[in-house]
Amino acid sequence: MSLIPSYNFAYLDEQTKRMIRRSILKAIAIPGYQVPFASREMPMPYGWGTGGVQVTAAIIGPSDVLKVIDQGADDTTNAVSIRAFFAKVANVATTTHTADATIIQTRHRIPERPLQAGQVLVYQVPIPEPLRFLEPRETETRKMHALEEYGLMHVKLYEDIAKHGQIATTYAYPVKVEGRYVMDPSPTPKFDNPKMHMSPALQLFGAGREMRIYAVPPFTEVVSLDFEDHPFEIQHFTQPCALCAATGVYLDEVILDDHGGHMFVCSDTDNCEERRAQGHRGHLSGEELEAAE
Amino acid sequence: MDNLMLDGGFADPVMQAQQGFRALMDALANPGTIQQLALGLTPPAPLTPELAAVLLTLCDHDTGVWLEPDLATEAVTGWLRFHIGSPLNVARDQAQFAVLRDSNTLQLNGFSLGTDIYPDRSTTVIVAVPALSGGDALVLKGPGIEHSVEISPLGLPGDFLEQWAENRAQFPRGVDLLLVADGAVIGLPRTTRISGKDA
Ligand SMILES: [Zn+2]
Numbered sequence: 223m224s225l226i227p228s229y230n231f232a233y234l235d236e237q238t239k240r241m242i243r244r245s246i247l248k249a250i251a252i253p254g255y256q257v258p259f260a261s262r263e264m265p266m267p268y269g270w271g272t273g274g275v276q277v278t279a280a281i282i283g284p285s286d287v288l289k290v291i292d293q294g295a296d297d298t299t300n301a302v303s304i305r306a307f308f309a310k311v312a313n314v315a316t317t318t319h320t321a322d323a324t325i326i327q328t329r330h331r332i333p334e335r336p337l338q339a340g341q342v343l344v345y346q347v348p349i350p351e352p353l354r355f356l357e358p359r360e361t362e363t364r365k366m367h368a369l370e371e372y373g374l375m376h377v378k379l380y381e382d383i384a385k386h387g388q389i390a391t392t393y394a395y396p397v398k399v400e401g402r403y404v405m406d407p408s409p410t411p412k413f414d415n416p417k418m419h420m421s422p423a424l425q426l427f428g429a430g431r432e433m434r435i436y437a438v439p440p441f442t443e444v445v446s447l448d449f450e451d452h453p454f455e456i457q458h459f460t461q462p463c464a465l466c467a468a469t470g471v472y473l474d475e476v477i478l479d480d481h482g483g484h485m486f487v488c489s490d491t492d493n494c495e496e497r498r499a500q501g502h503r504g505h506l507s508g509e510e511l512e513a514a515e
Numbered sequence: 516m517d518n519l520m521l522d523g524g525f526a527d528p529v530m531q532a533q534q535g536f537r538a539l540m541d542a543l544a545n546p547g548t549i550q551q552l553a554l555g556l557t558p559p560a561p562l563t564p565e566l567a568a569v570l571l572t573l574c575d576h577d578t579g580v581w582l583e584p585d586l587a588t589e590a591v592t593g594w595l596r597f598h599i600g601s602p603l604n605v606a607r608d609q610a611q612f613a614v615l616r617d618s619n620t621l622q623l624n625g626f627s628l629g630t631d632i633y634p635d636r637s638t639t640v641i642v643a644v645p646a647l648s649g650g651d652a653l654v655l656k657g658p659g660i661e662h663s664v665e666i667s668p669l670g671l672p673g674d675f676l677e678q679w680a681e682n683r684a685q686f687p688r689g690v691d692l693l694l695v696a697d698g699a700v701i702g703l704p705r706t707t708r709i710s711g712k713d714a
Contacts, residue, residue: 236529239533240573240574240575244573247540247543247573247639248635248637249635250540250659251691251706252634252687253706255687258633258635280536281533281536281540283533283534284530339545364632367632403687439659439704439706440544440658440659441658441661442659
């Protein structure tokens, strides 16, 4: 029996890789613009981020070190499966440490640790078109982008303010890239929007079902849409992480018991673990947490 | 078909195409940086190893390639037909990739700029220059560049800055440029603003 694998390096065939690679290069040359590409079936469901998986498969090489996060965590089924997939089909090293990764594929978060030059952040995107909820027709949204017709988007945000006293959008908060294209940052919390601005890392976005690739090159302006009288603001948390006492990071609420017990902990599990390894302790870390469990 | 035509391509097509692509991606994501593109290719002259590296990395039967007339020798077109299979007789303004060896006569207009709706449908222009350094300093700014960066490629035409400014003014339409020499590449995406050192 031959042990030669029946799939190509990184799973995709070479023609598909070339097609995706050409799309990535054009995406980098036109920051925030959605390049159409011929998305392929991947051995996982669309909800698993096949767009991001295809982008990663097209760029990854044997010397890369891959990290995969899902809502900030390295240990969800989705993240573990994608990491295992690339360890097998591309034989690459994987890591959970943000600092050690050359490619980070992500669903819905940007790591807390500032990214470095040379790193690539690959986003899994469900709906790439920020204007879709205003205009369902693709031909029309394409035209709106071509003509920089973004008035309706501002009207929508302003209606939020009229209704809620503030802009209610907290996820997939639209940004303008390099003063030109309005872009959907994928369903990351708006907390992460400022991290996209002038990041030293290359940011690539893949939408599998919708067949789009877009990019933000390193050191590129990414500005969240807002109004002079209602400037953009990120979420603020009133308490630190219950495990590592971090402040200024994005926290998830975790239910502890049936009696309303809950705590707020880092969404970025790697960052939280690293802080605890350095000796940082939150009010529910250690014995107290075990007692709660 | 002689052996010369079959030889000279990638020794390890999958891994070398990945390596070539990462060089091109890094070059366009970080304009002005010099990225290594020495992949051991030995194409027939006057096609250079670096021009061949870009073509073998990105092109296939789905991509129309325009060759500068002096490059379109029988040996070169035969070699490219075997190694990439791209249509090589496309018009300048229809080409997805354009390949030039005589950088001094480079004319950016006449290539495809893409459309307002699909600006990605523009030509990527690949130009072999005599060297990527040693020429007059050019100052680059824009996406991919933290503050500014200097390059000094040799062999660009005297009116290159005017040509590039005209290309830049069409944004989001516009060509993207790859300068290659000495086993390396510099990427100049349409977003890059270029001025002379004294400007
Ligand atoms: Zn924490």
